[in-house]
Amino acid sequence: MAVVEPNLILAFAFGLVFGVIVQRMSFCLSTDLAQAFAGNYRRILTWFAVIFIITGLGFQLLGAKAVGQLRGYGLYNILSGIIFGIGIILSGGCVIGTLRRIGEGFLHSIVVFLAWLPGAAFTVYFLNNVLGPTYHIPKKMPLLGDLLGIENIVIYGILAALLAVVLYWVNKK
Helix, strand or coil: CCCCCHHHHHHHHHHHHHHHHHHHCCCCHHHHHHHHHCCCCHHHHHHHHHHHHHHHHHHHHCCCCCCCCCCCCCHHHHHHHHHHHHHHHHHCCCHHHHHHHHHHCCHHHHHHHHHHHHHHHHHHHHHHHHHHHHCCCCCCCCCHHHHHCCCHHHHHHHHHHHHHHHHHHHHHC
């Protein structure tokens, strides 16, 4: 009989709840950013607040670690950002939005997801090996508090208060 770790059950429950929330709110970061440039910035600010709270609680209070790794900085980041943006424009949304639309039954999104898989595999199995020696990876990921010489939880509190003021101001209108 297989043993299931409690963290795996917690992660599955979180993913299930977050997936339901994403589907019910029709979340797509690229669409919401486009709406922000059109003047409707309440929705994106609310989503940033939700993301900030989840990551803040996870990283600062629960001691969670990032899943990915810092891959450096430089020209590759700029080029990959441009290619990523073009991909979002061509596909009609971000990965989360595409997965949400698949769950809603949009066949176009299944095609988009299947077209995304070779690119992801190319990056993981080829590009990372080729470009790996050129990455400038620091020994320790510096956080804002480390750079300012302040405890990171204090920075989190200040940013949370600032975010609360901004959300109050935006939703007051």
